[in-house]
Amino acid sequence: MDGAKNYFNVLVNGCLLLVLKTYADLRDYRLDISQPRAAGSPVSVEVQKRTEAVIGSLFQKPTGLVVLHGIIADSELEELPPDEVSRRLEFLGDSETSGFGNQGPSQPGMPGLVSALSMHAAHQDANQAWPALVAGALKADFHNIAWSGAGVVWNAPGCSAEVPFKDLYPRVLGTKVEPSIKKSGDWCPEATVVYLGGNDWWSLSSRGDDALIDGLREFLTRLRAYRGPEVPICILLPSPTSVCACIGSLPDQASFADDMSRCWRAAAQLVSDEKIFLDVIEPDPPCSLSNPGDWGQMGHWSVEGNRKWAAAVVPVLQARLASTTF
Numbered sequence: 001m002d003g004a005k006n007y008f009n010v011l012v013n014g015c016l017l018l019v020l021k022t023y024a025d026l027r028d029y030r031l032d033i034s035q036p037r038a039a040g041s042p043v044s045v046e047v048q049k050r051t052e053a054v055i056g057s058l059f060q061k062p063t064g065l066v067v068l069h070g071i072i073a074d075s076e077l078e079e080l081p082p083d084e085v086s087r088r089l090e091f092l093g094d095s096e097t098s099g100f101g102n103q104g105p106s107q108p109g110m111p112g113l114v115s116a117l118s119m120h121a122a123h124q125d126a127n128q129a130w131p132a133l134v135a136g137a138l139k140a141d142f143h144n145i146a147w148s149g150a151g152v153v154w155n156a157p158g159c160s161a162e163v164p165f166k167d168l169y170p171r172v173l174g175t176k177v178e179p180s181i182k183k184s185g186d187w188c189p190e191a192t193v194v195y196l197g198g199n200d201w202w203s204l205s206s207r208g209d210d211a212l213i214d215g216l217r218e219f220l221t222r223l224r225a226y227r228g229p230e231v232p233i234c235i236l237l238p239s240p241t242s243v244c245a246c247i248g249s250l251p252d253q254a255s256f257a258d259d260m261s262r263c264w265r266a267a268a269q270l271v272s273d274e275k276i277f278l279d280v281i282e283p284d285p286p287c288s289l290s291n292p293g294d295w296g297q298m299g300h301w302s303v304e305g306n307r308k309w310a311a312a313v314v315p316v317l318q319a320r321l322a323s324t325t326f
Contacts, residue, residue: 002026004064007122009048042080050125052098053174054160063121087140090189091131094199095148096245099129104297108289110248111298128303133310151199153215166219195236197260216267232324233276237261242286246299279316283308
């Protein structure tokens, strides 16, 4: 594997064996897996990438593209087919969806210089971000397509992506312009779940509603053309009472929630698609700036904050999936 400086979880039968750090050159990584106690019992080995496409800090080299050249197993082992999964979900988002900083120190509110300087890729685990938790609760296979700092139309300052999410989404590899995907392939989700707009919000006051609404409309139109007419698009909206990433006060959260609701609803109305759904997600108890346990690094949810959001998303998606006919 050419690991390009990333971090992976290695799980055996669902239990974490180790966190594997990989490096930016071709090398072998040996995993010693114990034999099962009962002879003939199957062993499930799962390798999960924790880190997103490009994430780094002022003092750390960023992560990069991983190339897996092959897996060499004990010749006496028999490979068994994976368990069948009937449900598939696709999640689209930014840093909150990628698990940015969810295992870092508690730093609620607006990110400051100290939090920015201490950011480290090892503090991210996408497998303990809310999409993985929701998929686990719903027993679904899932894709998590998320990029920290990416807005649908306008990226946040310092974002490592050179284009916004509406242009990133069709890429096979987020860091490469080509190849791009022209239409949905064999892997088709039962629903596409969108939680985006937080990074656009920082530019909204200077650029205006109309520009954002038009960009959201363009994104939804592209997404529908790509996914086809049958796949529900579930847009998640923030609550005014449960604080989201990088928000410094409850009044700011209320403004953020109101702006996102207004712009997303206007864009959805322009698209006029009966299979686009919008739902406000209201964690109970909410994520609070006064609760250090809700927060990881740079004002982002901790694993516990992600659990709160996921717990509120699950019943919303269950209801949408149950009411949708294919």
